[in-house]
Amino acid sequence: MIYTMLHITETIFAFAIVVLLIIILKKKKIIFPDDLQSYSKLMTVAILPAVIFFQLSLNPFNKHQLVLVFIMLTAGILSMVITWIIGKLMHLNNETLGMLIITSTFGSSALIGYPLIKFVFPNNLDAMTNAIVISQLGIGVPIFTLCPIVALYYGSGSTGFNAMIKSVLVYLKSPIFISVIAGIIVSQFPKVVNMTFLQPFWEALKMIEGTLWVFACLILGLQLKFKSFRRILPLFIVSVVVQMCIQPFLTSLGANIMHVGGLDKQVLVLISAMPSAVLGSVFATQYHCDSETASEVIFLNIIFSMIGITLVYYSMFH
Numbered sequence: 001m002i003y004t005m006l007h008i009t010e011t012i013f014a015f016a017i018v019v020l021l022i023i024i025l026k027k028k029k030i031i032f033p034d035d036l037q038s039y040s041k042l043m044t045v046a047i048l049p050a051v052i053f054f055q056l057s058l059n060p061f062n063k064h065q066l067v068l069v070f071i072m073l074t075a076g077i078l079s080m081v082i083t084w085i086i087g088k089l090m091h092l093n094n095e096t097l098g099m100l101i102i103t104s105t106f107g108s109s110a111l112i113g114y115p116l117i118k119f120v121f122p123n124n125l126d127a128m129t130n131a132i133v134i135s136q137l138g139i140g141v142p143i144f145t146l147c148p149i150v151a152l153y154y155g156s157g158s159t160g161f162n163a164m165i166k167s168v169l170v171y172l173k174s175p176i177f178i179s180v181i182a183g184i185i186v187s188q189f190p191k192v193v194n195m196t197f198l199q200p201f202w203e204a205l206k207m208i209e210g211t212l213w214v215f216a217c218l219i220l221g222l223q224l225k226f227k228s229f230r231r232i233l234p235l236f237i238v239s240v241v242v243q244m245c246i247q248p249f250l251t252s253l254g255a256n257i258m259h260v261g262g263l264d265k266q267v268l269v270l271i272s273a274m275p276s277a278v279l280g281s282v283f284a285t286q287y288h289c290d291s292e293t294a295s296e297v298i299f300l301n302i303i304f305s306m307i308g309i310t311l312v313y314y315s316m317f318h
Helices: 002-027 033-058 063-089 094-102 109-120 125-155 161-172 175-187 196-209 212-223 229-257 262-272 279-286 291-317
Strands: none
Touching: 002 212, 002 291, 033 125, 033 175, 033 196, 033 212, 033 279, 063 094, 063 125, 063 229, 063 262, 094 125, 094 229, 094 279, 094 291, 109 262, 125 161, 125 175, 125 262, 125 279, 161 175, 212 279, 212 291, 229 262, 229 291, 262 291, 279 291
């Protein structure tokens, strides 16, 4: 367990170093906060759609894995509802409530989840395959679908059924939604994916994927200010409790109900305990949903995960 947590710590520190570098470049006026909207638009219009299509196209799923995806998706949606109830009880304004929902549910499975599974289950192809499918379909698809809709709705300045319908219609026309549908469709035709003349196309998408976390950290670093730790502390606590306590409990409960056990359950619960997804800051910025607070909550959430994931890991395996 010590070696596993060491690798998780290394991953989180690497993330923190990149964000710190962005902050230093911002202080040196090499990059500017004024460019934030341009970077977030580049992410949501070009980079994210390319990465979504690439990941979904190359990761077809089977019926057994669909059960794991269903459990993860259900737990995530229930977590969103729980967060919404807590936010309402806290009397948060719309922008902050939307921010809290998208930073407290579907987590950073690719940034931290993949290294975690790799070291917890070394050389176990089934564990890694399940982690990728759960990550891409049970977490990735909701992040790319539900989170933008929530951010659009709460960041629009208007509420009600008509505002929700408008937000959904705007999202249905977006490159992100189109790439989700296209990726799922293409994944069902592996012979097409493996055609030789298409390999340069997949390599190009792989290169674009390599820029994803750099741009995500760039947006997060430009947004970080930490004006008042006391102000964001309650939001941070809610995010951590939902993300690393309630959601793993819900996935474990779902696994028991659906008679999923052993390796599958372990992978499922561990992936569900990941900290806030960095992409939450991207959507909050793009759709004007209290993006400054979002970046602070996400950063603290990821740093805290060194302790949080350890506790989840220890409670599961001991």
